[in-house]
Amino acid sequence: MQVRRLAAWTALPLAVTLGLAACGGSGGGTGESNPDAAVRIEIAEPQHLVPTNTNETSGSQVLAALFSPLVDYDAENKPYEVAAESVTSTDNTTWTVKLKPGYTFHNGEAVTADNYLDAWNYGAYGPNGQNSSYFFEKIAGYTDLQAASGTPKAKTLSGLKKVDDLTFTVTLSEPYSEFKTMLGYTAFYPLPKAAFSAPGVLAEGYEQAPVGQGPFRMKGTWQHDAKVEVEKYDAFPGTKPKVAGVEFRIYQQPTAAYADVLSDNLDVIKTIPTENLSTAATDLGDRFQQSPASSLQVLAFPTFQKEFSNPDVRKAISMAIDRDEITKSIFKDSQQPARSFVSPVVAGYRENTIGAAGEFDPAKAKAMYTAAGGPAKIELSYNGDGGHKDWIDATCNQLKANLGVECVGNAEPKFADLLTKLKAKESVGLFRMGWVMDYPSMENYLGPLYSSNGSSNYYGYANPEFDQLLAEGAKAANEEAAVKKYQQAEDLLAKDLPVIPLRYGQNNFGHSTKVKNVEMDLFDRVDLLKIEAVK
Template identity: 40%
Template sequence: MKRNKIALAGTALLAIGAMALAGCAAGGNPEPEGDTPSGDPTAVISVNNTEPQNPLIPTNTNEVGGGLVIQNMFAGLVYYDAEGAVHNDVAESIETDDSQTYTIKIKPDQTFTNGDPVDAASFVTAWNYGAALDNAQLSSYFFESIEGFSYDENVPELSGLKVVDDLTFTVKLKQPESDFPLRLGYTAFFPMPASAWDDLEAFGENPVGNGPYMFEEEGAWQHNVRIDLVKNEDYTGPREVQNGGVDMILYASTDAAYADLQGGDLDIIQEIPDSALQTFETDFEGRTVNQPAAANATITIPERLAHFSGEEGQLRRAAISHAIDREEITEIVFNGTRTPAKDFTSPVIDGYSEDIPGSEVLEFDAEKAKELWAEADAIAPWTGSFEIQYNADGPNQGWVDAVANQVKNNLGIEAAGKPIPTFAEHRTLITERQSTTAFRTGWQFDYPSMFNGLGPIFGTGAGSNDGDYSNPDFDALLDEGASAADLEEGIAKFQEAQEVLFKDLPAIPLWYTNAMGAWGEEVENVQFGWDTWPILHQVTKAGE
């Protein structure tokens, strides 16, 4: 199955041109098809979520549990609508004459929920904090393009960031990058209030944002239980809230969330458990979504693991990839709700191709897998068991067991899944480099650009480079693609960069993930976006 493309990075980037986003409309999200129903504007909706890995600081949140909270509590310079198109939010204009120096003007009279102004300093200070190596922020990589950023020394203030006046600042990049404005809707680029710097630890537990929703009071985040948001009445941006708030319930399993949805105790579920893949569209007829999205699933096998470094490691990764029958798993385990991977990005991202040289390593070929494994054994005989670490609070056991069984049967080795109770624990083991096995990974795009599916994950030193992969040829092609004069030239370089990835396989692509979800009878106007997340601010709900 080959999905139709959604108009994302291509149209957005072509529209940027020399005057990036200067005239970009600040309208709201397009409404779902059909009449827009009315609801009780004070009614609170509920949605399932996972416990955030870290305190809720924008520059240190790079996973979906915390990301859903932050994108609804904060407003950035721009935001992405359901199709991935860019619209101004806090920004009044973003202009450039050369795609290297950008002048950003902020709309007047914007405030955080504690009254602090949303001004140029609130962006520049937050970005400087995120970029400084001593602060060890997971999203520091996103500031790499700005003049002054360094991986060799701590830089507390980037030379490329200048406050011009209260509502204006400039950004100078190391090189021209025409897609820079497209990135600015990602959480790493959100502003932070002046009060945050008085006690950043306390801020992470009770963040003060400037977006559509807010914490009503301290203690709104009950760890591993729930996060309660209420409407921010002072938000005047384009994402107008149609409900009274959002209760994010932090479930230990998606099966439990699905049972609550069936029982009327949950309004929206943003993923479907394996047990319901064949029935959810009939269980909630007319109230489901199953659509292509900018997300993928992979297995990362770090070079630091025994038998996975150097030539031996390349051979073993290729053997494991050939040993996996993606077509069988996506049809049987996922009931056709996933699509076998053909590259490292997503079919809905402009530049996607099924014909990148080297991509044949993703084809199921049991005989080829055995041959490559034997070549690796000639270098160093295999010992131990191949295990795949995954979080047990998500719908992962079925596919992990299926992959492990295929590896076991097709390579003749012991293989099994290694469950970790929660997503937060799973991610902490990975980010602290304490995982002793291969592990489940994946990518939900931060902004609709091919670069975003490659650079933050595989670039040397990148914050989401979980396997610590480093290849100077790949890095050079990334840089060439980012600084390309036009979109097509950049895409060509990013495709070349994938050729390097297919040889090294720092992560093994498995399949592309659909946005899947369902909702109860009391809520309407439900829509899932290009990035798989439900668009919560436009959901309406009947009153009690």
């Protein structure tokens, strides 16, 4: 979702005040630290573990252990250097990236500028089909790496140039003042020479045991639908972890993870299941925690399908959903109803940008739906490994009652399965999506999701005016000017409504008695450099 993330599990939205502190402080660990112990953290099955192909929260949590980003973000969401020594520009078009010396990959290779250039060129090259290729679009030469058919004109980005082993330049096709901010995203991690069997060809099997340059290295291989294990990398030159390793334990059902936390058989559950929210504070005491998040939950339309191509059909469905009631009855007021397309955590957020489409009005919704020729049956698809069934069922019940339609929920076993079907444009009806920002910018809630070639535009939405406003915002000289353009773009989304904003998230998480200093960031990730095991 660092990073953008399509969120697999129900994100439990933002408190009304963004100054929310974790309930109960750092939680239960009062025992002596045990740096020789590993901790166990819940995730869903990742879709991928190649940085340029990973665009969901579970995969990015694993990669955050294996890689160190060029930049991270401070309390004001401003970027600061991590693996980079500096990221500078005098014109917002040509950027110079200097790397800190001393970083090595887990196989012993020294990290150089070539490792970033190789990884980014691989990710940007159209035939490689990387999910995050879109994020290289701003770099000069990107269009030459794409082709609707046949072979593209080029295999490498003309905007990438090596200066020396620890320095490279990035020339953008247009000025972009937030480029440094982007560099915290997963797609911009480096890859070792060993990741490639030939120039531009990923080595077979690399994804099963990724080699990074971060604080942890792989321990064995990715055990699909079971676990991914990592161990502390002693040669890491940055801030050292306080644990010996992490077992990322893969769960299909959030309730099973919750039961394991209660019995100390799992150390961190990143999202408390909806059915356990009302008892979590009693069950866990000060080990039940909350903190701000950047997540947004939506119901999305396949706008390319005739039955959902009319914006009036989409608006009528939105008006037939009582967000406030579902937030209260299902989520026990732990979420905030959403009526805008961006999160309150970023500059430029405005309340209720969808206007009348966000008002619960069953009579008007049914009249509009009938007049627009809405379908007699609605299917709501979601991932069964994410704790969504209760609110999907409640939404279906409202649509049945308020629109007079048949409504059914369709659970795909895993989030990765749903994404695969969406990418292939298979018919799934309306579908649940969640978004966690990649980097702190209003643009990140708009471009990847709704631009014509956005990396997570699974709805087929395309509006040239929207694309133009995004481009103008990106070229703006400062944040204030950029925000004005992005807000105009959001206003177009409110008219077209390719998705229905439903809820903003906050982190509602819990941990066992065997860990302390458990924190989660705005990106749905456990901070792996702060967590400690206790004896």
